[in-house]
Amino acid sequence: MGEGLGLVVRFELRDQEAATAFDDLCTETLKGINEQEPGTLAYVTHTPVGEPLIRVFYELYADRAAFEAHEAQPHTKRFLTEREQYLTGVDVTFLNAVAGKVAA
Template sequence: MGEGFGLVVRFSLRDQDSAMAFDELCATTLEGVTGAEPGTLAYLVHVPVGEPLVRVFYELYADRAAFDVHEAQPHTKHFLAQRGRYLADVEVTFLDVVGGKGAARR
């Protein structure tokens, strides 16, 4: 399917101090995402129940090109450059949309 491209990223954080700093980094990044990326359909940060040192991102883009635009943004580059200092592990799963209900395509 050519439309829709997403990913799920699971970040394991080193400790509570790292989690707090990572959350601040995420807040700054989210400001940029919401203001400058029309092809980003969903960009959500979750804390799994019972896992206070884990953050899960769910990202949905109109297509692969919209993801590439996201990756090229200054706020994304800053996030990618800074995140490592807080992480114990990261796992990325790329997703191709095959169907379902979601945000309207732009």
């Protein structure tokens, strides 16, 4: 599987108004990720079925350097600062790949 770095982040949002604003912030942040982060292989936001105030991110980076480059971007720093006003909780899980399939 190579040296890729993955993580899953679970966000608990304050209320529906906060969820809408958080989703807007995510959309803005994804523009920067798509345009400026070739080492970010996947960055996907999900809403679990039946949990409208939860967001789950799946992130996959080519390597630790790509993750560090992501963290250093202005759009990421803005996201990390602004997201706090919408949240009641966050849980981050870093993942080491064991096996799998990655699309070319």
